[in-house]
Amino acid sequence: MKSLFVSLFLISLSTLIAQQKAYENVSLDALMVETQFSSEDPDAMDMIWWIPFDFWAASFSQDPSVSAADIEVIEELFEGYELFAVIKGKIGYFGGVTYEPLPEIIEQFKVFYKDQPLLIKDPKEIEPDLMNFVAMIQPMMANMFGDMGKNMHFIFMRNNNVTPVLPIDPLSKDTLRIELGSFHREVDLPLSSLLKEKMCPVDKQRLSGKWSYCPFHGRELAGQK
Numbered sequence: 001m002k003s004l005f006v007s008l009f010l011i012s013l014s015t016l017i018a019q020q021k022a023y024e025n026v027s028l029d030a031l032m033v034e035t036q037f038s039s040e041d042p043d044a045m046d047m048i049w050w051i052p053f054d055f056w057a058a059s060f061s062q063d064p065s066v067s068a069a070d071i072e073v074i075e076e077l078f079e080g081y082e083l084f085a086v087i088k089g090k091i092g093y094f095g096g097v098t099y100e101p102l103p104e105i106i107e108q109f110k111v112f113y114k115d116q117p118l119l120i121k122d123p124k125e126i127e128p129d130l131m132n133f134v135a136m137i138q139p140m141m142a143n144m145f146g147d148m149g150k151n152m153h154f155i156f157m158r159n160n161n162v163t164p165v166l167p168i169d170p171l172s173k174d175t176l177r178i179e180l181g182s183f184h185r186e187v188d189l190p191l192s193s194l195l196k197e198k199m200c201p202v203d204k205q206r207l208s209g210k211w212s213y214c215p216f217h218g219r220e221l222a223g224q225k
Contacts, residue, residue, distance in 0.1 A: 023061035030193035039183040045089035045097045046183045077130045082157045099151040108181040114165045118157040
């Protein structure tokens with residue numbers, strides 16, 4: 001029975017890997033849409049961006065100036081951590097935003113993976129190279145998001161002291177839940193942007209790689225070879 005379970009697990013794992021897109025073909029815009037979450041409260045400027053390592057791998061794989069060795073170094077830097085960018089603010093009557101400082105955000109920010117709470121890593125304990133990497137990308141965030149980017153705080157999460165569950169697997173069907181005060185969001189894993197699209201046998205349209213059946217024709221989708 002144990003050997004059967006292991007065999008089935010390996011088969012499902014190899015199938016999932018086969019469905020994964022090469023990082024060179026990943027749409028960064030689509031990946032960001034799937035990993036950025038905003039509150040629907042009209043009076044709040046609350047946003048959480050989960051930045052999995054896959055985002056950096058895809059970004060750098062599409063940059064000819066970055067080598068495979070550079071990507072490996074960055075992967076080693078992020079080992080044991082998950083990075084989140086968090087913005088929290090209140091929108092005033094005339095549209096001005098009062099942003100909350102990092103200490104207040106930390107008190108309200110929670111992440112659960114596989115139903116296990118992750119812990120916030122003390123910035124003083126983070127490796128200098130990793131902190132320098134974050135310092136390098138902060139101006140990029142300011143350019144992308146304007147004033148919001150300037151008030152974006154980067155928070156590293158680590159395993160709790162009882163049950164280690166990291167890294168978060170964006171290709172899994174595990175549960176990832178994030179909270180920022182009253183704003184809650186459960187992330188719909190796996191991330192479609194990292195999977196090869198499947199094809200409808202009826203009209204040959206390419207659809208989400210995490211769908212098994214065409215929602216329009218009810219036919220089983222065909223995976224890419």
